[in-house]
């Protein structure tokens with residue numbers, strides 16, 4: 001049986017006709033940059049995001065960089081990030097001569113919490129970047145309250161959580177990326193809303209910030225040949241926008257399919273000794289960008305190898321804490337011992353999770369994992 005970590009071909013087959021027609025029409029119209037599909041996608045995505053303004057850009061890393069560039073920060077200002085995340089989150093901070101301050105995460109949600117963030121705040125702190133890791137929102141209500149108290153910006157890295165939503169204690173529901181000041185996302189092919197190349201977006205409910213973000217993404221330009229800011233050249237191309245318009249219509253169905261697979265995994269793994277299933281937070285939905293188990297007893301690498309021999313891919317997101325990366329030894333600051341991150345790096349394993357998983361595939365994967373733990 002052929003098992004993939006992410007089955008993009010299988011997904012394409014179901015939308016082939018729509019995608020082929022859209023791609024061909026872009027080629028025939030030959031407006032490869034800033035064609036009408038780019039604006040249409042931004043409008044449709046804005047509607048999906050309950051009215052947030054959407055600025056599309058070239059990738060998720062650029063989205064984070066553009067967000068940081070829009071905030072009047074100066075070299076040495078501190079930005080709080082999780083030590084357990086993809087490098088892009090901290091990389092753009094380093095690139096802009098800001099200081100990434102790395103804090104530990106919650107062992108169940110894999111996300112940063114207001115309590116740990118509070119211990120990291122100094123007079124130089126300017127912003128917090130919660131990363132909604134693996135598809136579930138960080139606990140945003142206390143984070144927003146802390147940010148307000150201290151006058152900090154909140155930039156959400158929602159590259160893994162497009163479509164997730166967070167419920168406040170008063171019942172208000174907000175989509176990931178529209179909760180803080182700015183949301184940043186990626187349309188990398190394997191992301192939950194992936195295009196067929198690179199792409200990204202920045203969103204905000206604040207129209208002043210939106211204007212500035214839009215200018216920065218486009219050479220800091222107010223109008224043609226008039227430049228108000230130092231910006232970058234970061235664009236989503238028309239072909240990708242045309243593909244994203246189609247996939248956006250399927251996004252909620254895709255999230256449902258991921259949740260159905262996750263529930264099957266949960267029900268089979270629940271109670272298996274040596275394995276901890278991902279914990280659901282009560283105030284966030286989960287869009288399962290990854291289904292990540294924790295393997296106890298130091299057997300993670302052994303399980304990964306066992307699965308590979310059975311033809312089942314599994315990935316370690318992430319094997320090395322950010323603070324242990326060579327590039328971050330000198331530019332960053334670490335708060336606490338980051339022992340949870342260290343534990344997670346040696347115990348997490350993400351198993352196949354995508355929109356096309358069949359019951360037979362799930363049975364093959366879970367049978368194999370169960371037989372490992374019985375042996």
Ligand SMILES: *Cc1c(COP(=O)(O)O)cnc(C)c1O
Nearest residue numbers: 059060061086088159160186188
């Ligand atoms: C994928 C990802 C990014 C970067 O997105 P790119 O489009 O690859 O630049 C940033 N942060 C997180 C958490 C991601 O998963």
